[in-house]
Amino acid sequence: QTHFSVTFELIDPTRPSAGDDRRRFFRFNGSVTYFKGCSIQVPCRKLSSLSADLSCLELRRYPVRRGSVSIMSYSRLVRPVTASVQPQRVSALGNEGNTVPSKEILDLWRGVEAVCFDVDSTVCVDEGIDELAEFCGAGKAVAEWTARAMGGSVPFEEALAARLSLFKPSLSKVDEYLQKTPPRLSPGIEELVKKLRANKIDVYLISGGFRQMINPVASVLGIPRENIFANNLLFGNSGEFVGFDEKEPTSRSGGKAKAVQHIRKGRSYKTMAMIGDGATDLEARKPGGADLFICYAGVQLREAVAAQADWL
Template sequence: MGGNVSFREALNERLKIVQPTRQKVADFLSQHPPQFTPGIKELVSSLSKRGIPVYLVSGGFQSILVPVAEQLGLPVENIIANRIKFYYNGDYAGFDENQPTSSSGGKKVVVETLKNKHGYKNLVMIGDGATDMEACPPADGFIGFGGNIIREKVKQNAPWFVTDMQELINEMKE
């Protein structure tokens, strides 16, 4: 995605090539169970115990994120990601172009929607990518995360940058 096509167009072209069927997605999930960054389960649990809702906002696919949410104890409704559409026979039928995450700037739209819908006064985005950082504002804060991959743009521009979830867990304890 060298900037010549929109995120949605690139997503559409990639999915046309891959042609993900319902069976291919199921096979992928069975062969590649979720792997978690150290500390993420504890962080999500700690936030949840404090009554702080946690959302998974991703340019990836909801069907891939469902097992992640389940293992983190998050309701599936808290996944905001792209949705692959299938025909009744399980063949690929396209993707839901109404999902804000299917377009450039979509995470910003998601944050605005969450704040308006739920009245959140303090919404913090944690992420490793530029699109996560671009969602602040309207997010009230952004924490850059480099525990899996360090993206220099995020590291240089995030108000707070961590490489270990334990740092966030420790901060909550203070």
């Protein structure tokens, strides 16, 4: 399997002609995700034997499966104007061979009794706090903090407090955002959750995001509210932002591990799995916590996390 990095620029003719407003840049590493259901093709100069796992890519007109990538004519809606393909070493993306799970890892997966999912950039294709901040006019500054927190370079609690201080969302602003922005689920997540539940496997959402924004996601997936472990925004009598509940375990580094341990202790699960993209998800794989950590890179590949995953 050849891992790769793709960088290309798209010009969307359906948007107003306003310079950079029509240009969107994308970088895909290892796995490719979709762009709002539009048909996207990646034109490549090297075609000989370039292959990659494209199973997470969903295109409206050109479904792509595992295997070779070839040039296809561009969609009428989205026009690629530049592209480059740069093969990367497997070791740069994860443990050698962790994209192909061992028999031991597969046996663990087949025996799980509960699966815990991260929400941002895993169950959903975006980072909830970044999207809310963008809605409130502070997107860029908050996104920079998010990248640092998810990569594990700063304590999660420090990053969470810093991000919220940049835009201090009021209750009315959160409600307005939720009304205008329905959940954007990752391709295939609804089917996966249905299959897990059909096989009597319990599903949990464990997130450093906010319960107010995760409740709608859980409703779509049919996950009960009591199976949600997330942070909680706090508001004053007039709806003004006053902070977040620091008692929630997910409000700090190592909190997801404590949440998984709490679940396991209460339900006596023999085997549990954690699926996510960030350093806080990796932390859940601790004694008494998750037995298996699966790194999902369909939205964002974080190499330091992927390198330590049981399965990428």
